[in-house]
Amino acid sequence: xxxxxxxxxxxxxxxxxxxxxxxxxxxxxxxxxxxxxxxxxxxxxxxxxxxxxxxxxxxxxxxxxxxxxxxxxxxxxxxxxxxxxxxxxxxxxxxxxxxxxxxxxxxxxxxxxxxxxxxxxxxxxxxxxxxxxxxxxxxxxxxxxxxxxxxxxxxxxxxxxxxxxxxxxxxxxxxxxxxxxxxxxxxxxxxxxxxxxxxxxxxxxxxxxxxxxxxxxxxxxxxxxxxxxxxxxxxxxxxxxxxxxxxxxxxxxxxxxxxxxxxxxxxxxxxxxxxxxxxxxxxxxxxxxxxxxxxxxxxxxxxxxxxxxxxxxxxxxxxxxxxxxxxxxxxxxxxxxxxxxxxxxxxxxxxxxxxxxxxxxxxxxxxxxxxxxxxxxxxxxxxxxxxxxxxxxxxxxxxxxxxxxxx
Numbered sequence: 001x002x003x004x005x006x007x008x009x010x011x012x013x014x015x016x017x018x019x020x021x022x023x024x025x026x027x028x029x030x031x032x033x034x035x036x037x038x039x040x041x042x043x044x045x046x047x048x049x050x051x052x053x054x055x056x057x058x059x060x061x062x063x064x065x066x067x068x069x070x071x072x073x074x075x076x077x078x079x080x081x082x083x084x085x086x087x088x089x090x091x092x093x094x095x096x097x098x099x100x101x102x103x104x105x106x107x108x109x110x111x112x113x114x115x116x117x118x119x120x121x122x123x124x125x126x127x128x129x130x131x132x133x134x135x136x137x138x139x140x141x142x143x144x145x146x147x148x149x150x151x152x153x154x155x156x157x158x159x160x161x162x163x164x165x166x167x168x169x170x171x172x173x174x175x176x177x178x179x180x181x182x183x184x185x186x187x188x189x190x191x192x193x194x195x196x197x198x199x200x201x202x203x204x205x206x207x208x209x210x211x212x213x214x215x216x217x218x219x220x221x222x223x224x225x226x227x228x229x230x231x232x233x234x235x236x237x238x239x240x241x242x243x244x245x246x247x248x249x250x251x252x253x254x255x256x257x258x259x260x261x262x263x264x265x266x267x268x269x270x271x272x273x274x275x276x277x278x279x280x281x282x283x284x285x286x287x288x289x290x291x292x293x294x295x296x297x298x299x300x301x302x303x304x305x306x307x308x309x310x311x312x313x314x315x316x317x318x319x320x321x322x323x324x325x326x327x328x329x330x331x332x333x334x335x336x337x338x339x340x341x342x343x344x345x346x347x348x349x350x351x352x353x354x355x356x357x358x359x360x361x362x363x364x365x366x367x368x369x370x371x372x373x374x375x376x377x378x379x380x381x382x383x384x385x386x387x388x389x390x391x392x393x394x395x396x397x398x399x400x401x402x403x404x405x406x407x
Contacts, residue, residue: 001046001048001051002038002041002044002046002048002050002051003015003024003036003038003050003051003054003057004038004041004044006035006036006054006056006057007029007035008029008031008033008035008275008276008277009035009036009054009056009277009281010055010056010158010160010161010164010275010277010281011026011033011034011035011036011137011275012055012056012140012157012158012160012161012164012165013026013034013036013139013140013141013144013161014053014054014055014140014144014161014164014165014167014168015036015050015051015053015054016036016141017053017140017141017144017145017168018049018050018052018053018168018171019049019050020045020047020049021043021044021045023038023039023040023041023043023044024036024037024038024039024050025037025039025141026139026140026141028191031190031192031275031276031358032190032191032192032193032195032273032358032361033137033188033190033191033275033276034137034139036050049171052167052171053164053167053168053171054164054167055160055163055164055167055290056160056164056277056281058167059283060283061163061283061284061288061289061290062163062164062166062167062170062290063163063166063289063290063291063316063317066289066316066317067315067316067317067318067321068287068314068315068316068336069314069315069321069333070312070313070314070315070333070334070335070336070338070339070340071312071313071314071315071324071331071332071333071334071339072087072298072302072303072310072311072312072313072331072332072334072339073087073089073310073311073312073313073329073330073331073332074086074087074088074089074308074309074310074311074329074330075087075088075089075091075092075328075329075330076328076329076330077092078308080092081308081309082216082308082309083131083132083216084131084132084309085131085132085133085213085214085223085297085309086214086220086295086296086297086298086309086310086311086312087298087308087309087310087311087329088309088311088329089295089311089313089327089329090130090131090156090181090183090295090311091127091130091131092327092328092329093154093181093293093295093323093324093327094106094121094124094127094130094154094156095124095127096323096326096327096328097154097179097323098121098122098123098124098127100152100326101152102152102153102154102179103120103121103122103151103152103153103154104120104121104122104127104130104153104154104156105118105119105120105121105143105144105147105153105154105155105156106118106119106121106127106129106130106156107119107130107134107138107156107157108129108130108134109129109134109210109211111207111208111209111210111211114194114195114198114208115136115138115139115191116134116136116137116138116139117138117139117140117142117143118138118139118140118142118143118144118157119142119143120143120146120147130156132212132213132214132215133183133213133214134213135186135188135189135213135264135268136188136189136191136194137188137189137191137275138157138158138161140157140161144165149169149172149174149177150174150177151177152177152178153177153178153179154178154179154180154181155178155179155180155181156181156182156183157181157182158182158183158185158188159182159183159185159282159284159288159289159290159291159294160185160277160282160284161182162180162181162182162289162290162291163284163289163290165178165180166180166290166291179292179293179319179320179323180290180291180292180293181291181292181293181294181295182284182289182290182291182293182294182295183294183295183296184286184294184295184296184297184312184340184343184344185282185284185285186268186269186344187271187274187275187278187279187282187347187348188274188275188278189264189267189268189273189274190273190274190275190358190361192273192358192361192362193264193267193268193273193357193361194264196361197263197264200263201228201230201254202230204230204254205228205229205230205231205232205253205254206230206231206232207230207231208228208229208230209229209230209231210228210229211226211227211228212226212227212228213225213226215227215255216309217255218257218259219307220297220306220307220308220309220310221304221307222257222259223309224257224258224259224262224265224269225255225256225257225258225262226254226255226256226257226262226264226265227254227255228253228254229253229254230253230254232253267357271348271349271350271351272351272353272354272357273354273357273358273361274348274350276350278347278348279347279348279349279350280347280350282347285343285344285345285346285347286340286343286344286345286346287314287336287340289314289316290316291316291320292315292316292317292319292320292323293313293314293315293316293320293323293324294313294314294315294316295311295312295313295314296311296312296343297309297310297311297312297342298310298311298312298339299341299342299343300338300339300340300341300342301341302334302338302339302341312339312340312343313331313339314336314339314340
């Protein structure tokens with residue numbers, strides 16, 4: 001048995017890592033998402049390892065008996081907090097573990113390949129490229145293949161990547177050597193969309209040399225922003241050369257925000273071109289995780305007046321909680337419902353315009369795709385109204401509650 005019939009999966013890459021015959025590769029499919037391809041099926045020994053570590057092929061979570069604790073948290077270094085997506089906890093965790101002798105497998109943006117990719121950091125300087133969210137699917141294989149199971153690592157990734165990785169280290173009985181960290185995940189958009197978007201930006205700034213998906217130049221609550229440097233920029237800065245580059249003032253040559261109609265965010269946050277597994281097979285929303293630690297933005301009302309950035313940090317294991325408390329960060333223990341307010345509880349429904357968007361991404365500019373978002377939003381509203389009309393008793397009951405003031 002093998003993963004030869006697995007398509008439109010999570011694209012986590014663990015099947016390629018575990019294959020002793022090295023016959024599995026991870027490639028982009030026609031829709032712009034990573035999936036496994038067996039190059040020479042005749043060499044397969046039916047060892048089942050690729051199936052054993054595949055989260056997509058298993059129901060339930062790899063982590064059993066989770067012991068959930070939840071915190072609002074932020075870095076005590078104001079410069080780190082300013083430059084990170086939320087409270088800077090992800091960077092502080094990585095820094096702490098590196099000082100303890102761990103290596104960190106995180107995600108950076110490779111401008112030459114125009115892709116997000118997993119890599120290994122062994123120093124704080126090497127950790128800097130992992131700062132900030134990357135709202136595109138990461139290529140894991142090169143980074144994961146460098147991991148040595150007898151050494152200690154902090155592994156970060158999407159919840160589906162982390163669930164498969166948990167199955168991988170369980171299979172080889174090396175869980176004690178690893179700390180796993182994921183995040184509240186919206187889903188991953190098609191690489192086709194990102195390629196088109198980047199191409200449009202490069203017409204203005206030249207070849208992209210740096211990308212920040214979540215920049216606080218307009219404040220944390222308006223940080224659905226993209227900032228980019230290009231080869232045409234007046235000031236060339238190596239963002240990753242030192243810690244000083246992390247805390248230095250940013251000189252971006254392209255800035256765009258969701259609040260001002262940015263096309264990338266309209267397509268991404270509009271759930272218009274996510275991976276098929278994000279719609280139908282995601283089992284990791286809200287409080288469901290196989291990580292030791294989950295991080296994200298604390299978007300709820302509790303920190304509504306804070307514009308510096310606060311991380312929601314959820315620990316699912318005693319090991320994760322103990323190590324979190326060793327970091328030099330501010331922790332405020334709060335109920336999970338407060339810290340997860342604003343996070344998705346369920347997977348989004350796939351819009352019936354999905355294939356229209358994908359096919360248009362193959363032949364048109366990304367800017368033209370924004371028009372489909374308008375139709376998608378209209379149709380989503382129409383469907384909500386239709387569902388209410390199909391349940392008139394509930395609709396009338398809600399109207400009564402609204403005008404009577406009853407809860």
